[in-house]
Amino acid sequence: MSLATAIDQVVLSSWDEFAAASDQLEGWVFRGQADHRWPLVSSLTRHLARYCPDPSLWPLREERAIRVFRRKAHVFLHDAAVLDDDLRCLALMQHHGAPTRLIDFTKSPFVAAFFAMQQLHGDAAVYALNTPALWKAAPRFDPTLNREAIDLRKPDSYQRYFAGNALPLVWFGEPNQMDARLVAQSGILAVPGTLEAPLERLLAGYEASEPLIRKFILPAALREPALRALYRMNITAATLFPGLDGLARSIDYELEMVWEQLIVDYQSRLGKS
Template identity: 55%
Template sequence: MTKLYQVSTWQEFLALVESEELRGWAFRGQRDAEWSLESSLTRRLKQFVPQSKWHERESRAIRVFKRKAHYFLNDTSALKDDFRCLALMQHHGAPTRLLDFTKSPYVASYFALQSCTTPAAVYAVNTPALWHKATPPGLPELTRDAIDPRTTDSLGKYYLSNNYPIVWPGEPWSMDRRIVAQAGTFMLPGRIDVSVEELLNNYEYDQPLLAKIVLSPEIRKETMEALYRMNISSATLFPDLDGLARSISYELEVSWVGTPDPKNDQLMQDK
């Protein structure tokens, strides 16, 4: 069962994510607390494709990407590694079964709150347990090492087949700048017809593997200012020109020159 928390201040959030209880967990921010813990691929397929065609369409999407992406890449080695290829697709906006997570609860809170107007959520997954102790229901032999998608044929067997009620936490051996900048990791589900929350809650383990921290929208201003001072912004999380451009949306909201004063209008405009 997912463990539920509600926080109404930045300090409450800090106390929770820095507690021993959540030490070493991975985090994901979602700007709407009502959203399910589902991949972009699941959401897209649900909207437009009959479920009987999901396996066929996912396999075709990967194949099409592999056949055409080489035009835009200086290094095409990622296209020879299915898991790295999925990560590359995710990086550039394609719907995939990967869910973006981060080892930093602060980065997760940024993604949860940057554009929220209603309660947001930060999900936390007990990755230490998934690494060493928790196993899928009735399948104790499917340890994390046994289902590692970085090994030959494992991605097709355990994930693209959509037959196994598993979730694998981790990253490709070779990580891109964005994963490094965000302290990123992924949750890779073996089924996309059910939520990751349902998969994790069915695992065999004596403690919850998943926590959901609901964030009141009233803490957004305080949190975003604190994160800015921590140098967490779109400009640092997406270390390219696109990231800098995204960061301007927050720059529109704030001024760092103190209390507004008509005499300082010009100064404030120049910041």
């Protein structure tokens, strides 16, 4: 499967169309991006591309970042054992704002749509990853390196298959123990074996009988009906980011909602009573 056919792209014309299309993708996982032109890469790739133009240095930079985090994070943790598990450590870094090679997906297309539409940079995108097919797929360069073989929950897997940044692999899954944010967002993680290539290019190197990824483009005009629908589903920053930080983030949309007429009507009723 070539890169050109590795990703199906669908331009949507309504929020209902997105809901109907995503409902057909049983078992798939989703990722929202605020600009459909952004490549499907990790936050670590974006950061290193900006500040370290020599990709040959990227594995060293990544290794040092993880080492520094492990050396210092124990001060803030009730159970520092999480730092000994490569995937849990990376997930902890990611969800506290550190750039990592993890790419966040969610089992909910609506959570993905929230992240895509909340702060638009033009037309947005929701990527859908065909995890049922990817579960059985393997890279052409070495068919033995299937998902089970490179499972990042195994103690030596990260160092063996990912840390060297040399193998065009993709693993997806969840840590053995998930943090509160991953639970709230129905999160699942995709992990590329090389940082330089976008996820769709890595997936193009996999042998599969059906497309492994699909891209829905959500025009900016859909933002208002999308966020209203998501608000009614109780999908907001307050629910997706448990704690005071999430509640504070949610005030952005409260400021956008048109409550004025409700207030006027309420005050009018008070005046008549």
